[in-house]
Amino acid sequence: xxxxxxxxxxxxxxxxxxxTWLVETFSPTIGHLIGLVLVGTCFLxxxxxxxxxxxxxxxxxxxxxxxxxxxxRVGPFGTAQTIxxxxxxxxxxSLITKxxxxxxxxxxxxxxxxxxxxxLSAIPFAKGLQAxxxxxxxxxxxxxxxxxxxxxxxxxxxxxxKYSLIGAMRSGAQIVSYELSVAISxxxxxxxxxxxxxxxIIASQSNxxxxxxxxxxxxxxxxxxxxxxxxxxxxxxxxxxxxESEITAGFHTEYSGIKFAYFFLAEYVNxxxxxxxxxTVFFGGWMPLHIGDATFFxxxxxxxPPIIWFFGKVAVIMYFLMWFKWTFxxxxxxxxLTLEWKxxxxxxxxxxxxxxxxxxxxxxx
Amino acid sequence: xxxxxxxxxxxxxxxxxxxxxxxxMKITGYYxxxxxxxxxxxxxxxxxxxxxxxRFRGEVVLIHDSNNExxxxxxxxxxxxxxxxxxxxxNKKEIDPETGKSxxxxxxxxxxxxxxxxxxxxxxxCPTDAIKMAQTFEHSVFDxxxxxxxxNNPGSKLMPGIRE
Amino acid sequence: MSTEQTVLGNExxxxxxxxxxxxxxxxxxxxxxxxxxxxxxxxxxxHMGYIHRSIEKMCEKDSYQQIVHLTDRMDxxxxxxxxxxxxxxxxxxxxxxxxxxxxxxxxxxSELTRLASHQLWWGVMGMxxxxxxxxxxxxxxxxLITDIFEETCGARLTMNYNVPGxxxxxIHPNFQKRTKEFLAYFKKKLPEYEELLTGNVIFxxxxxxxxxISKEDVISYGVTGPSGRGSGFACxxxxxxxxxxxxxxxxKEILYNEGDSYARYMVRMDEMKESMHIIDQLIDxxxxxxxxAKTKAVIKLPAGExxxxxxxxxxxxxxxxxxxxxxxxxxxxxxxxxxxxxxALDTMAKGCKIADLVAMMSTLDLVIPDIDR
Numbered sequence: 001x002x003x004x005x006x007x008x009x010x011x012x013x014x015x016x017x018x019x020t021w022l023v024e025t026f027s028p029t030i031g032h033l034i035g036l037v038l039v040g041t042c043f044l045x046x047x048x049x050x051x052x053x054x055x056x057x058x059x060x061x062x063x064x065x066x067x068x069x070x071x072x073r074v075g076p077f078g079t080a081q082t083i084x085x086x087x088x089x090x091x092x093x094s095l096i097t098k099x100x101x102x103x104x105x106x107x108x109x110x111x112x113x114x115x116x117x118x119x120l121s122a123i124p125f126a127k128g129l130q131a132x133x134x135x136x137x138x139x140x141x142x143x144x145x146x147x148x149x150x151x152x153x154x155x156x157x158x159x160x161x162k163y164s165l166i167g168a169m170r171s172g173a174q175i176v177s178y179e180l181s182v183a184i185s186x187x188x189x190x191x192x193x194x195x196x197x198x199x200x201i202i203a204s205q206s207n208x209x210x211x212x213x214x215x216x217x218x219x220x221x222x223x224x225x226x227x228x229x230x231x232x233x234x235x236x237x238x239x240x241x242x243x244e245s246e247i248t249a250g251f252h253t254e255y256s257g258i259k260f261a262y263f264f265l266a267e268y269v270n271x272x273x274x275x276x277x278x279x280t281v282f283f284g285g286w287m288p289l290h291i292g293d294a295t296f297f298x299x300x301x302x303x304x305p306p307i308i309w310f311f312g313k314v315a316v317i318m319y320f321l322m323w324f325k326w327t328f329x330x331x332x333x334x335x336x337l338t339l340e341w342k343x344x345x346x347x348x349x350x351x352x353x354x355x356x357x358x359x360x361x362x363x364x365x
Numbered sequence: 366x367x368x369x370x371x372x373x374x375x376x377x378x379x380x381x382x383x384x385x386x387x388x389x390m391k392i393t394g395y396y397x398x399x400x401x402x403x404x405x406x407x408x409x410x411x412x413x414x415x416x417x418x419x420r421f422r423g424e425v426v427l428i429h430d431s432n433n434e435x436x437x438x439x440x441x442x443x444x445x446x447x448x449x450x451x452x453x454x455x456n457k458k459e460i461d462p463e464t465g466k467s468x469x470x471x472x473x474x475x476x477x478x479x480x481x482x483x484x485x486x487x488x489x490x491c492p493t494d495a496i497k498m499a500q501t502f503e504h505s506v507f508d509x510x511x512x513x514x515x516x517n518n519p520g521s522k523l524m525p526g527i528r529e
Numbered sequence: 530m531s532t533e534q535t536v537l538g539n540e541x542x543x544x545x546x547x548x549x550x551x552x553x554x555x556x557x558x559x560x561x562x563x564x565x566x567x568x569x570x571x572x573x574x575x576h577m578g579y580i581h582r583s584i585e586k587m588c589e590k591d592s593y594q595q596i597v598h599l600t601d602r603m604d605x606x607x608x609x610x611x612x613x614x615x616x617x618x619x620x621x622x623x624x625x626x627x628x629x630x631x632x633x634x635x636x637x638x639s640e641l642t643r644l645a646s647h648q649l650w651w652g653v654m655g656m657x658x659x660x661x662x663x664x665x666x667x668x669x670x671x672x673l674i675t676d677i678f679e680e681t682c683g684a685r686l687t688m689n690y691n692v693p694g695x696x697x698x699x700i701h702p703n704f705q706k707r708t709k710e711f712l713a714y715f716k717k718k719l720p721e722y723e724e725l726l727t728g729n730v731i732f733x734x735x736x737x738x739x740x741x742i743s744k745e746d747v748i749s750y751g752v753t754g755p756s757g758r759g760s761g762f763a764c765x766x767x768x769x770x771x772x773x774x775x776x777x778x779x780x781k782e783i784l785y786n787e788g789d790s791y792a793r794y795m796v797r798m799d800e801m802k803e804s805m806h807i808i809d810q811l812i813d814x815x816x817x818x819x820x821x822a823k824t825k826a827v828i829k830l831p832a833g834e835x836x837x838x839x840x841x842x843x844x845x846x847x848x849x850x851x852x853x854x855x856x857x858x859x860x861x862x863x864x865x866x867x868x869x870x871x872x873a874l875d876t877m878a879k880g881c882k883i884a885d886l887v888a889m890m891s892t893l894d895l896v897i898p899d900i901d902r
Binding site: 324 | 379386389390392393394397400402403404405407
């Protein structure tokens with residue numbers, strides 16, 4: 001049967017047994033199709049859960065930074081608050097502005113959900129728990145995540161609102177520029193792994209994470225990655241596209257109800273993805289903390305299931321990103337571009353060069 | 366030389382920037398890990414312990430003693446002092462049963478809470494200290510007409526000895 | 530303008546955008562008609578009147594005691610100072626001798642009001658620049674001052690504590706204790722403000738050199754208060770024409786010459802320290818005496834014109850009363866600081882970006898009911 005192979009430490013047997021069972025029970029085509037639908041449903045459920053929990057966590061974390069209690073009313077310690085919010089958003093009237101491009105206006109909400117949803121499929125959650133393990137996994141993530149900007153531009157353009165348009169244009173300029181730094185800082189680690197496949201990137205960290213093994217360039221690359229990826233997801237202090245004190249809510253000013261919820265959800269899924277990619281590339285993903293050949297220590301660390309390692313690392317990175325957001329003022333759009341083109345990009349290119357030297361000389365561990 | 370100096374300046378700026386950002390994060394981080402310093406309160410839950418200051422201006426009330434007697438002579442000083450027409454005093458003629466003389470007494474002390482700006486001028490204008498500010502603050506009602514109140518209790522009388 | 534409009538041979542077109550009357554960072558119902566070229570501001574046209582309540586006209590039917598409470602509703606963040614301005618004008622007309630105790634208490638409460646106003650401004654400034662956390666820290670400390678006010682005056686925002694001739698009632702017995710506790714507390718918290726915003730590199734980038742206005746322009750537009758002093762215009766009424774107890778306390782007039790948003794920010798930050806310094810000197814030296822001079826129940830100012838100005842948290846507030854020897858004034862005119870400060874916005878904002886406009890408006894510290902009255 002299927003469940004016999006279940007192990008919290010390694011999901012590959014479990015997943016394979018489901019696959020075999022499906023293929024054996026139905027014909028191979030239908031079995032694979034059912035498998036696809038199953039994976040899709042899992043991701044849909046996961047996205048919904050992720051959105052619900054992240055919104056709650058962010059509100060609570062933000063409240064504690066600001067000496068507040070945060071949501072406390074719905075459910076114990078306000079845990080059901082986001083569910084109540086979602087119910088409210090579902091029942092809210094979906095307004096469309098006059099003379100807006102109604103087709104694009106409705107389409108934008110779906111386009112913006114598409115990109116993070118596709119990217120999620122390439123994220124390795126635990127050993128064997130990954131929908132697509134391509135040999136160009138990292139490249140796939142970088143390229144697909146940039147589709148998201150289309151949704152923002154569509155939303156801004158079709159809203160027939162000047163604030164939305166400004167927000168969309170800002171966002172376009174911002175995401176296009178910061179992609180470079182994100183890609184280059186990730187490439188820095190790819191030099192060491194020699195592979196773009198995420199499972200291999202993780203396997204290469206079985207004797208220590210790249211942030212420790214990769215010498216100084218890895219640390220610089222991580223800092224650049226964090227800054228650039230925050231900017232790429234339009235989170236504070238780089239939330240120029242929304243900037244509620246300047247352009248009300250930017251590209252999603254005119255959205256209400258469930259369509260607004262899509263934008264909100266996409267933002268949080270993106271937030272999860274950048275943390276997950278950062279954790280995978282720099283902190284070994286689901287790989288437990290290993291130090292070289294210290295067998296006893298390594299075995300002790302292996303006792304903690306990989307899925308907990310993965311979500312733990314993601315949570316730590318998320319916490320830092322929230323810390324940034326709730327501490328710093330927002331940059332101005334031209335300063336944002338200055339930061340990218342004059343500081344982050346040159347530094348990351350030099351860093352890439354440095355890392356190549358490090359890799360050639362074998363200075364890393 | 367100049368290039369080195371410029372490069373030094375470039376990195377100096379970066380380090381200064383990072384340092385300034387970290388000082389800011391130190392403060393928010395401190396509060397995150399000290400939840401005891403949270404200042405917000407959960408209002409309806411702490412209703413029992415919530416006490417307003419004595420001078421807090423919640424609404425105007427007419428003081429009644431245990432004999433259902435008040436000190437208002439109906440002189441309308443508060444009505445005149447009020448900038449917004451919040452107070453309306455409707456007087457009636459009353460015949461004193463002992464002396465048989467007809468005197469003025471309040472029939473209704475009407476108070477429009479919806480118009481009141483809580484300026485306290487009526488309280489200091491009152492020559493007999495008949496009215497005061499109460500510390501209640503939960504004034505919301507479902508119907509605006511409920512904000513118009515008659516302050517004197519039904520059947521209440523003027524306290525003896527006030528008019529002199 | 531023409532060169533910038535034809536970048537790379539592409540002609541651009543100016544467009545208009547209505548910022549307000551409902552906009553998160555106009556702090557009220559101010560409507561700014563922006564002429565934009567992309568994100569760059571070509572022209573700012575303020576449109577007012579969305580919260581006009583004709584306070585000046587209402588004053589013409591009210592008695593002099595009643596006028597005071599209307600001024601609470603003008604610049605609600607420095608309401609005590611507004612009240613004091615009206616009272617000082619009426620007292621000047623009546624040639625009343627005010628007890629020393631009243632003068633000292635008025636000064637202390639004025640400075641507390643200024644502190645509270647600047648705390649709120651600091652929080653809002655952070656919020657406008659995107660640092661929402663600062664907003665709550667500012668309010669956290671302001672709550673303590675409003676507690677002091679509530680205990681002594683009976684209200685948290687619209688206090689109406691002054692009456693012509695003195696104060697409505699004496700200070701609460703706890704007043705001195707609470708004020709001292711607050712000062713000790715806030716002296717520890719003010720460095721936090723500086724660490725969170727002042728030194729922050731993003732904040733410096735957003736404010737330094739932004740929204741420049743020269744000293745000449747400041748004088749010609751009549752910009753006063755911290756906004757004027759940020760351009761080096763010595764306009765502190767507390768120094769120039771001391772009223773109440775300002776002649777007997779020692780404090781510095783904060784002047785910065787840069788004229789940009791950062792200078793205006795620094796003026797207010799330093800003013801908070803000076804306000805605490807003033808309160809420090811007075812809080813233990815409140816003279817004994819009456820809290821109110823004897824006045825008639827119906828005040829009638831002798832026919833004539835009276836003008837008194839005070840320094841509110843936003844600048845110079847002038848109260849101009851024409852009396853025809855009746856129980857209510859013939860005409861009252863308020864010279865409100867916000868109105869004049871707003872007029873300089875166009876000069877400051879030309880060539881800046883939308884985000885800069887928000888930062889500039891924050892450093893002007895506009896209170897819309899003060900502009901419209």
